[in-house]
Amino acid sequence: MDLKSDPEFLKVFSLNEIAFAETKSDPLSSLSGIFAAKEAILKAGYNCEEKENLCKIEISHNEMGKPLFLGYSLSISHSNEYVIAVAIKNEIGFKDIPEVNSVSQPSSKIVDTSDSEKIIQKISGFSKLTTILIIVIVSYFVSHLEQILIMVRQVIS
Numbered sequence: 001m002d003l004k005s006d007p008e009f010l011k012v013f014s015l016n017e018i019a020f021a022e023t024k025s026d027p028l029s030s031l032s033g034i035f036a037a038k039e040a041i042l043k044a045g046y047n048c049e050e051k052e053n054l055c056k057i058e059i060s061h062n063e064m065g066k067p068l069f070l071g072y073s074l075s076i077s078h079s080n081e082y083v084i085a086v087a088i089k090n091e092i093g094f095k096d097i098p099e100v101n102s103v104s105q106p107s108s109k110i111v112d113t114s115d116s117e118k119i120i121q122k123i124s125g126f127s128k129l130t131t132i133l134i135i136v137i138v139s140y141f142v143s144h145l146e147q148i149l150i151m152v153r154q155v156i157s
Contacts, residue, residue, distance in 0.1 A: 003027065012038075014058045029083070033076040034059045036085035037067055044072060044087040 003009050003018045013021075013031060021030035038057045048056065060068045067074040073088045 003031075010055065012054045014055045017055075017059055020061055029078055032083045033078060033085060034067070036083050037069070037074050037076050037087060040074070040085040040087035041069055041072055044089045046072075046089075 003013075003022065004015060009018060009031070012035060017031070017034050018027075021027040021034065024030040035054070037059050038054050041057055046057065057069065059074070062068055067076050067085075069087070071090050073090060074085065076083065076085045
């Protein structure tokens with residue numbers, strides 16, 4: 001079966017995605033994972049006028065085989081005849097978020113955004129997940145600061 005000449009496959013997958021899948025032992029399983037990733041990207045908030053044309057959302061892979069799509073963190077998992085994909089949109093609404101994959105110059109800085117999001121801690125060298133967790137924790141404390149201070153005053157007095 002020549003996947004690159006099948007018009008139904010070409011509506012969903014780019015030639016690069018098909019070529020990647022053809023390097024795997026089970027190309028259809030790999031394409032199923034790529035399809036699941038595309039659907040996860042759409043559900044994670046991808047805005048595009050051409051949502052019906054899934055081949056416009058092209059999933060690439062790094063040298064280790066990790067799926068990539070600009071602006072999203074992706075994970076694809078297979079188990080027998082099942083496949084699941086998760087997409088997390090990397091935008092979290094803050095301006096000037098540092099590139100957190102750089103480990104060359106570790107530094108930290110707290111920035112007050114004074115919008116709906118209160119605080120972001122900029123930390124170079126930490127993983128994106130760690131940075132997001134720090135943002136969530138700091139945001140929680142800032143948004144509940146008055147209640148926390150009341151509790152502290154009650155404990156002290």
